[in-house]
Structures are given as structure tokens and as C-alpha cells.
Amino acid sequence: MKQVPDTTGCFEEVQLSSGIVIVERSGHGPPIILVHGEDGSLFLRPFIEALGAHKEVHLINLPGWGVTPGSNDIEGVDDLGLVLSDYTMSQFASPTPVIGLSLGAWVTAQAAVFGQHLFSKVVLVSPIGIKTTAREERSYVDIWATDPGELRHLLYGDPSRIPDLRDLDDDEFLRLAHATEAVARHGWAPYLYDPKLARRLVRLTSQTLIVTGTEDHFVLEPSFGERWAALVTGASEHVAIQGVGHRAEEEAPHELAAVIHKFLESQPS
């Protein structure tokens, strides 16, 4: 029997050609796909609820993050991209909007460069997965060589918005442990990027919104939002949310949802 978090969403185990994925559906309105970031769905509840005011949110629990079990067939972010592609193809008759958060944005970009027809609009929030700096210039803070307390301060713009891990229960700590292992599996080396992705972003032709936080100290490449916007063919907008760090969806869930809603409602330019 699968273990799923205690939330208000409806969970569905979907068998795909790339494996099983557990998807949580919540909210009301036209569908939108959400791909979580490094910590899985642990701290996403306010953001999902904000999105759900206007959309039926399909949160894909990526294999290996503790809700959907890991699989020997999932060896890299490209495989995670296939899960997203397969889910989208199997569930929707027409192109559907998708949101990717940080590592989820990397997964989304991987899926989108090979499946331009799948997504009507793409939102990449604090995206990682590319490196455009020199070999001795880090693109991202080294998660595994940084004091855990210091790392949390680098991920959030406002320290008061750092989640208190003491509030987690045993099952949530287990999911967090799965999540950290999954990030290591997929992001160890090259560190949090695919060397091929930056040059492939020209194939991402869907209308795309890039969102970053002005206080993101986790991504070390300067002006990385603008850089993504320049690389993605379909990028029509880059929005920087003031005062938030890398975890914009946690620090400003309603503001981010509003930015996304506005983008989704806009007509293609």
C-alpha cells in the first residue's frame, strides 16, 4: 500500500511507460502541471492552494522523492523529464501549461526541449540545470559542502520564512531523507546541471515565463534569470520577485501564484 502525505488533494497512481508516478490533484479550473523542487512537496501546501484557486493542479511526485518510489530505470534528470512527458501525453489531449520549481524547472526544461508540442505555456521558477560560467566559477552553492544551517539561509531571502524542521513528523523526515538522496542521485556530477541543456533551450519554443527571486543567493551565476530568458526561444518574460530567495514558492506563494496566473491568462505575444 502506498504511503502518501496527509493533505486535501486527491492522489492517483498512474502507470506510465516510464514507470509509476503518484500525482496529487487539487484545486478547480483548467489543468496545470506542477513539478516540485529539491524538497519534493514538503513545503508546497500554501503555493498549491494559491494555484488551486484558479487551476486544477496536477502535482507530479517525482520518482525517488519518497511519495512515488524510486526506480532503477530512473537514472537521471532526462529520465525524470520522460516521466513528465509521459504523464502529460497520457492525461491531456491538448497542450497543457506546466510549472517547474528549481530542480523541477530543470526536469521541465528537459521534457520541453524534446516535446515542444506538449506544453502550452511553461513557467520556470528559480531554474537550475544549466551552467554558463567558467570551470572554476561555481554556478550553485555546494549543498553537500555547506553547513546545513548556512545553506538554509542561502536558500531563503528572509530568514524568518525558513521552515522549522522541528515541525516535521517522522514520515516527513523520511520523505526529506528520500528527497536529499534523490537530489544527490541526479545532481551530483555534473553538479546540478546538464552540459547539453543550455544549448538545447533554443528548442523550448513554448511561451515561457522565467521567475526568480531578487535575493537568491543559492544560484551563483549573476543575472541567471536574464540568462535563461536569453537562451529559451519562447521566453517572453522574466519576472524577479522582490525580497525572496531561491524558494520563491515558499516565501511568496500568493505573489508567485498571481504572477503565474497573469502569465497564463495573457495572450501569446
Place this chain on the structure above:
Amino acid sequence: MFRTWVFTEMPYPFTPPEETYESVRVTLPSRYYDPDTGRDLFHRYYDIYRRADELGLDIMVNEHHSTATCVAPSAPISLGILARETKNARLLALGNPIANRSDPVRVAEEMAMIDVISGGRLEAGLVRGVPMEISAQNSNPVDMKERFWEAADLIVRAWQSHDGPFSWEGKHFHHRQVNIWPRPHQEPSPPVWIPTQTTSTAVEAAERGYTLATILNGTKGCKKIFDAYRERSAELGNTPDSGKFAYLGLVFVGETERDAQAGARRLQWYLQNNKVADQFMSVPGYMDVQARASMLRGAANGIPPQSPLADIVDSSVEELVEAGLFFAGTPDQVVEQVTRFHGEVGGFDHLLAMVQAGTMSASMVNRSMELFAEEVLPRLRHDLPTSSSSRPGTAAMAPIAAGP
């Protein structure tokens, strides 16, 4: 036959005060390393090993990376030196961190060369590596165990294959023309050792029949590891003799109790100088996910991950002796301590003796080794029930030919 393997981690002990740095491993800048001092230290350590050989003791070396606690980053280099410098000692690498190496075939080649130079005196330890090594080696900790065993299987296959190339296209390693030259001196291969602190790896070592070593686990921990190996062997219909078991403890022998205590306290340096930052110990993927969840919960509640040595840092020598981590005293006392430990863990043939740590001089260590070799080891060999098997290759060792 009961054997004693002399060991030093080859530390660089002249580090700044601990409160001035975050971690002695991974991040301590090498500007604190003085190469001239380092040269003297290396010669000290190799002199100790040469003396061990003269005394009829065996030798163990290891390697670590990006750390002042052990400045030997290549066990094969140490063995290469010792293969020429020593005449009789068996030479144990404990070991080659093969899950961190991108090319197991290279490891097979290096070990084979050492085995040939030494005339078949190599004992080849294959080790997964400690979590603190992950960042220093940039080795993905996920699936490390799986990678380790695939590398081990490839290395052993390379040693034992003498009929031209074979192909290996596994999950982690790909070689289409494996055909190592030289082949090892020993047939079918140098003995393989697996060091571990976990029962799961002990079980896997038992399934392959390799020699099992465990390190500073104390009486209870050591017995648990040995028992796991014995039980798995029994399930497979095997009865491993004591030659399959090794234990590493700290060893110092003095002429008087006072001398022994003084030397033992110098040896405690190893336990007390190992400050490691939390992030290098709690590594995702290295450990079972349940254990990691527990570690994350502890950290959230102000309990940082602990070094395996944390519980014994402040222990006295007497307490460490009682726990089975230290064998220290006069020759009579050390005989009694090893004999008691040997009985309590169910027997083992190999005592891995860390004899040097910190700033201990060669003369101090040599005197301890002399007492051990002359007054302790003969009595252990006489008194302890051990296996009758000789080490592979020793019986067949031929004189080294001069010239082509």
C-alpha cells in the same frame, strides 16, 4: 597462524588549533602543510614499517584524501615503496577505495604490479570509503555499495583472467579489452580483504569468502560483525576459519605500566584529533534512508551527526582497554588483553595494530613494536587457537632473480 599487521595512518599532526577551523577533512587549507616537515614524516613512517619487517611483523597501509589525519592519498604508492624496502612482511592495503575510483582495472594493475615486485606478499583490501571522503573524491554516494561490488568483481576477474582480453560492460564500469599485465604473483589472486563497520557488508563479504576486517568497534561491535559473517557462511554451508577475521585496535607495549600508559596516551591522538564538519558526515545516499531520516530529525532538534569515534574521544586508556579498542600495557598485560578479546569475539587470526599516531617518534614506536614482536606475538601464536592456513603465495615464493 596469528599475525600482527603494523599500521600508521601517516598523519600530519602539526595542524592549527581545532577551534580555528571547521573541519580537518575536506576543507583545511594545505598551506598548513610544510613539505619539508612532511618529507621527514614520510621517512619516519616508512622507517617504522621497515623495522616492523625486520621484527617479523606484517604491514598494513591505507589512504585518505584531503585530510591532515592521513596524508597518504595512495595506498599503491606506499606499497610500491614497501615492496622493495621490505623482505618478509606481508603487505596489506586496507584499502583501495574502489567505489571512488573511476577505473577498477587500473587498481587491478597496480595491485598486480605490487604483488609481483614483492614476490607474492600482497593482501589486497577493497574498501567502500568513509562518508568524509565523498566530497573530497566527488564520488556520488548514491548506489555506492552497488558500484563498490561491481568494481570488486571486475578487479578479481582481471586478476584471475590469463587467457587474453575479456569484456566487461556492467552498470557502472565499461571495458571491452581487459587484459592486465603483469598478472599477480599469487594464484588465483592476492587475498581479498573487506573492511567494514556494518553487518550488511559482512554478509556480502561472507558470500564471496573474503577476509573480513573491522575497525575500532570494541568487543561487542566486533563480535556482531564477525557473527554476521559466520552466520551467513553457515547458511551457505561454509565454516570460515579464524583466518577470515581481522580486527584493528590501538596497540602500545611498554616495559613498565608507566611507560605503556605514557605511550598509549600519545596514541590517543588518533581518537582526539578528527574534527569533521556535519555536512561531510551526514551524506545523502551513503547511508540507509531511514538512518538518514533519523539523522535529519536529530539535527533539526540540535543533535548534530556524530563521528563514529565521538563516544570514545574522552575515554581513558583504561576504559578503552576494557572496551576492546586499545591493547596497551606491559607484554603480560597485552597478551592477556588480546587473549581475552580473541575469546570474546569468537577468534580471529589478524590483529591490525595501529602503533603510531600524532607526533609519536620512530624510536618510541619501534620499542613498542620490539616488545610486541619479541614478548607478545610468540605467546599469542602459541596460546591462541588459529587457523593452520598459510597465506597464499608465501609457500611458493621464489627468490628474486638478478638481471634479465
